[in-house]
Amino acid sequence: xxxxxxxxxxxxxxxxxxxxxxxxxxxxxxxxxxxxxxxxxxxxxxxxxxxxxxxxxxxxxxxxxxxxxxxxxxxxxxxxxxxxxxxxxxxxxxxxxxxxxxxxxxxxxxxxxxxxxxxxxxxxxxxxxxxxxxxxxxxxxxxxxxxxxxxxxxxxxxxxxxxxxxxxxxxxxxxxxxxxxxxxxxxxxxxxxxxxxxxxxxxxxxxxxxxxxxxxxxxxxxxxxxxxxxxxxxxxxxxxxxxxxxxxxxxxxxxxxxxxxxxxxxxxxxxxxxxxxxxxxxxxxxxxxxxxxxxxxxxxxxxxxxxxxxxxxxxxxxxxxxxxxxxxxxxxxxxxxxxxxxxxxxxxxxxxxxxxxxxxxxxxxxxxxxxxxxxxxxxxxxxxxxxxxxxxxxxxxxxxxxxxxxxxxxxxxxxxxxxxxxxxxxxxxxxxxxxxxxxxxxxxxxxxxxxxxxxxxxxxxxxxxxxxxxxxxxxxxxxxxxxxxxxxxxxxxxxxxxxxxxxxxxxxxxxxxxxxxxxxxxxxxxxxxxxxxxxxxxxxxxxxxxxxxxxxxxxxxxxxxxxxxxxxxxxxxxxxxxxxxxxxxxxxxxxxxxxxxxxxxxxxxxxxxxxxxxxxxxxxxxxxxxxxxxxxxxxxxxxxxxxxxxxxxxxxxxxxxxxxxxxxxxxxxxxxxxxxxxxxxxxxxxxxxxxxxxxxxxxxxxxxxxxxxxxxxxxxxxxxxxxxxxxxxxxxxxxxxxxxxxxxxxxxxxxxxxxxxxxxxxxxxxxxxxxxxxxxxxxxxxxxxxxxxxxxxxxxxxxxxxxxxxxxxxxxxxxxxxxxxxxxxxxxxxxxxxxxxxxxxxxxxxxxxxxxxxxxxxxxxxxxxxxxxxxxxxxxxxxxxxxxxxxxxxx
RNA sequence: AGGCGCUUAGCUCAGUCGGUAGAGCACUUCCUUCACACGGAAGGGGUCAGCGGUUCGAGUCCGCUAGCGCCUACCA
Numbered sequence: 001x002x003x004x005x006x007x008x009x010x011x012x013x014x015x016x017x018x019x020x021x022x023x024x025x026x027x028x029x030x031x032x033x034x035x036x037x038x039x040x041x042x043x044x045x046x047x048x049x050x051x052x053x054x055x056x057x058x059x060x061x062x063x064x065x066x067x068x069x070x071x072x073x074x075x076x077x078x079x080x081x082x083x084x085x086x087x088x089x090x091x092x093x094x095x096x097x098x099x100x101x102x103x104x105x106x107x108x109x110x111x112x113x114x115x116x117x118x119x120x121x122x123x124x125x126x127x128x129x130x131x132x133x134x135x136x137x138x139x140x141x142x143x144x145x146x147x148x149x150x151x152x153x154x155x156x157x158x159x160x161x162x163x164x165x166x167x168x169x170x171x172x173x174x175x176x177x178x179x180x181x182x183x184x185x186x187x188x189x190x191x192x193x194x195x196x197x198x199x200x201x202x203x204x205x206x207x208x209x210x211x212x213x214x215x216x217x218x219x220x221x222x223x224x225x226x227x228x229x230x231x232x233x234x235x236x237x238x239x240x241x242x243x244x245x246x247x248x249x250x251x252x253x254x255x256x257x258x259x260x261x262x263x264x265x266x267x268x269x270x271x272x273x274x275x276x277x278x279x280x281x282x283x284x285x286x287x288x289x290x291x292x293x294x295x296x297x298x299x300x301x302x303x304x305x306x307x308x309x310x311x312x313x314x315x316x317x318x319x320x321x322x323x324x325x326x327x328x329x330x331x332x333x334x335x336x337x338x339x340x341x342x343x344x345x346x347x348x349x350x351x352x353x354x355x356x357x358x359x360x361x362x363x364x365x366x367x368x369x370x371x372x373x374x375x376x377x378x379x380x381x382x383x384x385x386x387x388x389x390x391x392x393x394x395x396x397x398x399x400x401x402x403x404x405x406x407x408x409x410x411x412x413x414x415x416x417x418x419x420x421x422x423x424x425x426x427x428x429x430x431x432x433x434x435x436x437x438x439x440x441x442x443x444x445x446x447x448x449x450x451x452x453x454x455x456x457x458x459x460x461x462x463x464x465x466x467x468x469x470x471x472x473x474x475x476x477x478x479x480x481x482x483x484x485x486x487x488x489x490x491x492x493x494x495x496x497x498x499x500x501x502x503x504x505x506x507x508x509x510x511x512x513x514x515x516x517x518x519x520x521x522x523x524x525x526x527x528x529x530x531x532x533x534x535x536x537x538x539x540x541x542x543x544x545x546x547x548x549x550x551x552x553x554x555x556x557x558x559x560x561x562x563x564x565x566x567x568x569x570x571x572x573x574x575x576x577x578x579x580x581x582x583x584x585x586x587x588x589x590x591x592x593x594x595x596x597x598x599x600x601x602x603x604x605x606x607x608x609x610x611x612x613x614x615x616x617x618x619x620x621x622x623x624x625x626x627x628x629x630x631x632x633x634x635x636x637x638x639x640x641x642x643x644x645x646x647x648x649x650x651x652x653x654x655x656x657x658x659x660x661x662x663x664x665x666x667x668x669x670x671x672x673x674x675x676x677x678x679x680x681x682x683x684x685x686x687x688x689x690x691x692x693x694x695x696x697x698x699x700x701x702x703x704x705x706x707x708x709x710x711x712x713x714x715x716x717x718x719x720x721x722x723x724x725x726x727x728x729x730x731x732x733x734x735x736x737x738x739x740x741x742x743x744x745x746x747x748x749x750x751x752x753x754x755x756x757x758x759x760x761x762x763x764x765x766x767x768x769x770x771x772x773x774x775x776x777x778x779x780x781x782x783x784x785x786x787x788x789x790x791x792x793x794x795x796x797x798x799x800x801x802x803x804x805x806x807x808x809x810x811x812x813x814x815x816x817x818x819x820x821x822x823x824x825x826x827x828x829x830x831x832x833x834x835x836x837x838x839x840x841x842x843x844x845x846x847x848x849x850x851x852x853x854x855x856x857x858x859x860x861x862x863x864x865x866x867x868x869x870x871x872x873x874x875x876x877x878x879x880x881x882x883x884x885x886x887x888x889x890x891x
Numbered sequence: 892a893g894g895c896g897c898u899u900a901g902c903u904c905a906g907u908c909g910g911u912a913g914a915g916c917a918c919u920u921c922c923u924u925c926a927c928a929c930g931g932a933a934g935g936g937g938u939c940a941g942c943g944g945u946u947c948g949a950g951u952c953c954g955c956u957a958g959c960g961c962c963u964a965c966c967a
Contacts (some may be wrong), residue, residue, distance in 0.1 A: 007926095009927090011927090197963085223967065224967080267965095268967090269967080271966095272967065273966095273967065277966090279967095287965090346967095392895075396895065396963090399963075400962090403963080403964090493962095494961095494962095528903080529903090564905070565904095567897080574916070577929075578929090583929090584930090585929080585930085588927035588929090589926065590926080592926030594926090641904095641905075645905080645914070648915090649914080657932095668925095749932060750932095845911085852948095854947045854948095859910080863910055863948090867910085
């Protein structure tokens, strides 16, 4: 038998959190095998953090919500499998390793060679992987670490190859020369999603192109003068009268002397600039298309290194593209061809990774034709196979799917999945069939000397397969059979397109089933003031440091409470400190309960006969049941904030401030029969244990530590049943009685405070209410009222006469308080007057409503009735409060 | 340029079926009484962005205006 822990006076989460994590992981609780054999699975695949990184608050949020779901479902008896993983992060990792290599040895990856560099990456990633997984553990995440996946390991490589070769042979993966987003700094192509569009201030320059053969010039406006060196035409709108007759003529391209045609094409916007536009097919997507339509030549004047090519002319070749811009402008100035400039806002495309301005370049790359996949994905989501939470994201998803463009999947990197494509000396492409090995000869010509494509695949090409590949797909493994499709995906909305949409495409296409039933999209974590966290602002909060300072339980609870309705969440130290106070409260309430339970036996839960319990006991059980129901309903709807708040409210207000204070006189009273005490101790223990179980998904550590002190078996709460609402515990009469008592006590305390009465000054009061169940309850609880409100006498009847006493209406009953000081100060009189005035205004509104025939005719009877009652209560209260004033005057 | 969202207490945010507004933090006063000062008790504080409409009744539904945020996009 394990020794029960003592709950120390100070709450120190660090002293037990990791002990509990290890105990539960070692016990195998986090594996689905811990559940009953026929248990229904509940599955989540973790969005794999980058191997380069350290866990940030965004991860902490996602992992917290996932863990709440997993722990909750596990307690409900489901076979929970939460698969952890790590992403190899192509560009990010390669950049970090390259930088490190440069710093240590001064060498570049090219100096080292591909194989040696990859070995370095593997070593580096391998060393980091464990750290990330331990950071996930630190948060309390109950993942099955026997099933860790890494997006670049053997099973995942198989899946990637299977997916790519399948797409290729279905005609959905193809190689083509297209205009792509090129990052000159990363020296790779990027997908459209990896480019950020940032509005920046720039200039719109006007340049004159002299007509060839005749007098005159054509002025065009451009934001990128350096590309003019690659112009192969000028374009005007066919219906533009200003330029009528110019189409078909030629102009002299300044600085080069080349003669280029003027064409008419309706893609030109007549309103913009001068209405005439230069056409640079090699460096602008629009112009690229226009060139195809008009059979124009394409001249690349900017290279993959971001520098001007020889085709730009000897004067410019080798210059950086932005240097070239300046020189072109100077040279045009010198030739007298500049026609002014104005400032202009340009949406600049920047590399998501390094912020370099992306260059549109024509290049031969691999693409995936995603439209057919998108169609399947939308069909799946339309059919409700996958639901979005909150569902407004469905619109965004649909919109993106409708306008989807082909996905460029090749990357000119070394770190990643190699593309399974081979080329023969004649340039034929050979891609093996799914399941086949590497080819020996060209599929087209049989040539033997094949060269593998040197490029790797976009990292997201492995990520989008995650829900399939983590279970060993395309193999029909037992895990795949049992756990695919998964239950829930939790992630931030910023990767809806990158990842979520693509996973749904992959699942629907490759397997025929969408990969998850629900997608929970949470907001982005910001700092306490709602500002974006950034290193430059210095407002980045490290969740692991927060766990060390306040405990993982507090961090988790805070994130859950803030997760709200999918909006951004303002997170920071003071918030976490606030919820650590809640953990402390739980801790101290447990210490109190333990003290009480030491005094004698507690009735075991199954021996508690609800009907035989006192009102206060029945009240707390009814409230517990209500709270339990709220938590369950909220969790079913993924409203983590509502669930957490319901627990917070119940535990602090009802249990600590209410129940505990009300049972103290019972448990400590010398005249209370032991039998009654035993029952109340039983209820106290039961409510605390149930609260801990309800709390466990949110605060797994402190809940276990306390339960162990109460009921030590060394096992904690992970496998304990999750409480369910009890219909038999519903007790409206008890709820009303206690609410009334608490309202009365509050009003008396309030009067005491307003009149500056000391605690030692005992008051005589009267409660006016008709005979009935409520008055019986009040009579029964006179000792309790006396204790809570510091009274010396309580008279209960339909009419209480105490000369000069203060009269009010509280919770529907008349309250008479014999205040020792009969004169009300002028300040208090003023306050009373204001209160009475407010009542008059309110009452007047109600009278007006009740005399409105259309209200009486059209409003539901219940609403009318309720209004009548309210008016009655208001009038009664008005009468009594006014009476206090009259008596003062008379005195 | 399109699409989506937001505007409620000093701050950060909830608000279900339309029935007359809540929480946390902060603030004020009192209290170290035997679970807890990371606490207790009692308070103060809101024209629900503005205008109009539907309705007996609007924070809630509809339209417009203003401000803010996000996403998507090949206007040089």
